[in-house]
Amino acid sequence: MKxxxxxxxxxLSSPERYDYFIRKVSDFEEVWGLKDKEGWALMGSEEQVLFPIWSEKEFAELCKWDNYQPTPIPLDDFMEKLLPKLEKDSVMLAVFL
Structure with missing residues (x-):
């Protein structure tokens, strides 16, 4: 079933997955990223760096690589601390790869 x-x-289409992401993040009040002992996983190129995020651990697990592990981010921390830092560093979000 899972x-x-x-x-x-x-x-689902990209807009439908995005809607699902918003609903689940609102319900669970957390976002999932990939992290190792060095920090959060980033992807992309020098011109465009992306921070991948998911609404649930199971989806982050599907995309994990190397030593990165799915790691929850409380929604308050995500919105108040991480988003401003990402914006300052010109890092875009990659929602639900």
Whole structure:
């Protein structure tokens, strides 16, 4: 059942996945990223750095790489601390890869 739910959500269109992301983050009051002992996972290029985020651990686990592990970020910390830092550093969000 869990795999069917994950597949169904992954098969949604990008706007539908984004809506799902917003609903779940609102419900659980947390965002998931990938982190290792050095810090948060980033991706992209020198011209455009992206910070990947998901609404639930199961989706972050599907995309983890190297030594990075799915790590929750409380919504308050995400909005009050992390988003301003990302904006200052010109890092864009990659929602629900």
């Amino acid at each position: 795999n069917n739910r994950i597949n169904n959500i992954n098969n």
